[in-house]
Amino acid sequence: xxxRLIRFEEKKSNLGSLVAIQDxxxxxxxxxxxxxxxxxxxxxxxxxxxxxxxxxxxxxCVSGSVKVLVKTPNEEKVxxxxxxxxxxxxxxxxxxxxxxxxxxxxLLVLASRKYDEKDYYRDYEIYEKAYMAQRRGK
Ligand code: T46
Numbered sequence: 001x002x003x004r005l006i007r008f009e010e011k012k013s014n015l016g017s018l019v020a021i022q023d024x025x026x027x028x029x030x031x032x033x034x035x036x037x038x039x040x041x042x043x044x045x046x047x048x049x050x051x052x053x054x055x056x057x058x059x060x061c062v063s064g065s066v067k068v069l070v071k072t073p074n075e076e077k078v079x080x081x082x083x084x085x086x087x088x089x090x091x092x093x094x095x096x097x098x099x100x101x102x103x104x105x106x107l108l109v110l111a112s113r114k115y116d117e118k119d120y121y122r123d124y125e126i127y128e129k130a131y132m133a134q135r136r137g138k
Contacts, residue, residue, distance in 0.1 A: 001077065002091030003070045006058065010085045019085050021110070028089060029056050029112035036062075036108045040101035048097040051121045051131075056112040058087040059098075064105030069097040073128045081107070093131055095124065 011018040059068060065082035070090055079088050090096055121127035
């Protein structure tokens, strides 16, 4: 699966820590959009339930913690994001679900494209068929 953790350099001092993302190699795409998710007020809610045709993203939990399930019809992985100096790269055509948000969780997302609802697969069966067709085409 095209997913991996990226560690950002932290500038630490007795005043606290700072992470700057400016090195073009730090993120494997040009950033077109930034958004963040917060105030998920119960650890029982799950968000996501979709895959993207072309969008690539890096998810950074800058406060609190959240779990992210990334899956294809063939495999799945769960990442526990609880460190603002770690980003989770999620490539194209991967189903994702975010869950177990802590009350203070803020999930910052860097995205390779502008928002486009047509880029989403929000139905798992349709996604699964498209994924398998793409695999057969390779
Ligand atoms: C993803 C995960 C990690 C916009 O108007 N602009 C935007 O840039 C985004 C991301 C969303 N929206 C609207 C669309 C919906 O009406 O905001 C509403 C909530 O979006 P959604 O239900 O897609 O949120 P999540 O948390 O399920 O998914 C989001 C991203 O959509 C998705 O790309 O990978 O975060």
